[in-house]
Amino acid sequence: MIASAVALAGLVSFASAQGVATTYPGVLPSGTMGPTNPPKATEGTPINQESEARLVSLNSVDDFCLFGPKEPGHTIGDTEAEQVAWCTQPRNNARVIPDGTITAAHFVKTPFYVQIQGFGDFTKIGITEGDYGGELDPHGATNKGNPIGGNVTSNVSGEDVSYQEWMEFISYEQFCLRICTAANETWNTGVMCEHKLDIMGCQFVMPGDYTPDTFDSCEGEPAYPPGVYPIEGGGYSTFAQRFTGTYTADGTAVVYTVGQTVTPTAPYMVPATSNCVKATSIKANGLDLPGAAASTGAAGLSSPGAKDSVKASSGTKSSSQTGTTEPTSGTLSFGAPALGLAATAGVVVLSAFAVLL
Numbered sequence: 001m002i003a004s005a006v007a008l009a010g011l012v013s014f015a016s017a018q019g020v021a022t023t024y025p026g027v028l029p030s031g032t033m034g035p036t037n038p039p040k041a042t043e044g045t046p047i048n049q050e051s052e053a054r055l056v057s058l059n060s061v062d063d064f065c066l067f068g069p070k071e072p073g074h075t076i077g078d079t080e081a082e083q084v085a086w087c088t089q090p091r092n093n094a095r096v097i098p099d100g101t102i103t104a105a106h107f108v109k110t111p112f113y114v115q116i117q118g119f120g121d122f123t124k125i126g127i128t129e130g131d132y133g134g135e136l137d138p139h140g141a142t143n144k145g146n147p148i149g150g151n152v153t154s155n156v157s158g159e160d161v162s163y164q165e166w167m168e169f170i171s172y173e174q175f176c177l178r179i180c181t182a183a184n185e186t187w188n189t190g191v192m193c194e195h196k197l198d199i200m201g202c203q204f205v206m207p208g209d210y211t212p213d214t215f216d217s218c219e220g221e222p223a224y225p226p227g228v229y230p231i232e233g234g235g236y237s238t239f240a241q242r243f244t245g246t247y248t249a250d251g252t253a254v255v256y257t258v259g260q261t262v263t264p265t266a267p268y269m270v271p272a273t274s275n276c277v278k279a280t281s282i283k284a285n286g287l288d289l290p291g292a293a294a295s296t297g298a299a300g301l302s303s304p305g306a307k308d309s310v311k312a313s314s315g316t317k318s319s320s321q322t323g324t325t326e327p328t329s330g331t332l333s334f335g336a337p338a339l340g341l342a343a344t345a346g347v348v349v350l351s352a353f354a355v356l357l
Contacts, residue, residue: 020111022157024183026190029164034149036084038093041153041160045093049289053093054150056085056168057160058179061107061217062283063089064116066097066175067136067147067168072126076134076170080146083136086125089285098124098289102282106209108220108273112183112192114156117176117202119212133171135198138164152179165189169202176202187225194226199241207270215281218273229268239264 022028033039037055056065065087069079076083085094088102105118123129140146152166165180180189197205205226209216224230229237244257 020182020184022161022182024185024188026164026188027181027183029151029162033151033162034145036149037151041092041155043089043091045090047090047096047287047289048093049095051084051093051095053085053095054083054147055092055094055153056150056166056177057087057092057153057155058114058116058177059155061105061116061215061279063087063091064105064107064177065092065094066170066177067150068095068122068170069126073128075128075131080134080136081140081142081144081148083147083150085150088282090287095125096285096287096289099284099286101125104210104212105215105282106211107217108208109156109218110220110222110271112187112222113178113180114154115176115178115206115208117174117206117208117210118215119174119210122170122172122175127170127172129172131172133169133174135195136168136170137193137195138166139195154179154181156181163189165193167193167195167205169198169205174202176206176208178206191225191228192222197226197239197241200226204264204267207267209273215279216276217279218276220273221271223271224268226267227264229264 034054036052038045038053041055041057052070054067056067058064065085067083068086069076070082070084085092086097087094088097090096101122101124102118102120104120105116107116108114127133136146136150138145138150138152140148142148151162153160153162155161161181163179163181166178168177169175178193180193183189183192195205203210207223208220209218224236227238227240231237239262240258242258244255246253246255248254
């Protein structure tokens with residue numbers, strides 16, 4: 001309990017005393033909307049279940065979008081660059097998520113980011129049964145985004161604003177989405193929306209309330225950035241997933257590996273929430289929507305993914321701190337194929353550093 005109070009006090013301090021603001025570099029985007037997107041977030045646009053718009057908005061538990069399949073029959077990991085926007089309400093020229101798809105959703109607004117996470121039957125929008133999904137972000141292999149041309153907005157400031165850094169994990173049964181809306185001198189948006197820990201899953205990278213079959217909206221303290229652990233006496237430590245890949249040098253393929261076999265069992269803490277408003281469901285759109293035809297073919301995936309990879313950090317909705325976790329040795333039962341990645345072992349390394357920038 002003492003450790004929990006100390007952790008919470010530290011979060012309150014860096015969230016307020018150090019000047020969190022939207023004016024820091026990297027909060028607002030420097031580019032333009034993707035070519036398939038409307039010029040700005042727009043409510044009430046015509047419904048087109050074959051739309052290729054890629055503008056996601058995250059405004060409330062009733063009004064949000066997710067990137068999902070352009071067409072069924074492919075894993076998310078193989079088609080990250082091609083995902084399109086699916087929204088709970090008609091907006092952004094996007095496709096509309098059929099009523100009943102989302103079975104749990106937890107929305108939280110913090111000083112650094114806005115986040116939503118939950119569960120659903122995403123075969124209704126074309127994700128293959130058993131596909132443990134993939135990770136989407138504004139960078140990608142070509143730095144044009146996954147998906148290419150994808151943009152995000154939120155109106156939690158009182159108006160629709162585009163933001164630069166965000167991350168989404170989605171599988172056939174779980175989702176989590178974070179848009180980083182502010183920063184300070186210590187924690188920039190690239191750090192708070194650090195997306196490279198995808199194999200660890202939603203509950204590790206975006207800790208919060210993952211209670212199934214419930215819906216709510218809360219205010220909350222921010223979590224420490226993904227993979228960051230405070231060190232007693234000052235400073236922080238972070239970790240990197242173990243990854244084996246190849247690159248070509250002078251015409252010769254070179255195999256490289258990063259990471260070691262020291263694995264945290266959970267994020268440092270699950271942040272506290274307050275002023276929560278419960279709901280029995282999200283607002284129905286009232287539309288008879290077929291979605292994309294669900295594909296139930298074998299996804300070729302057997303490793304646990306976002307839902308099961310880190311069960312220790314499932315979180316509970318509470319107005320008090322839920323505890324802290326120290327890094328330990330060992331391995332988690334996950335693997336790269338769970339998110340369609342071309343990596344081998346899903347193991348991570350803990351390494352010390354002074355300040356994460």
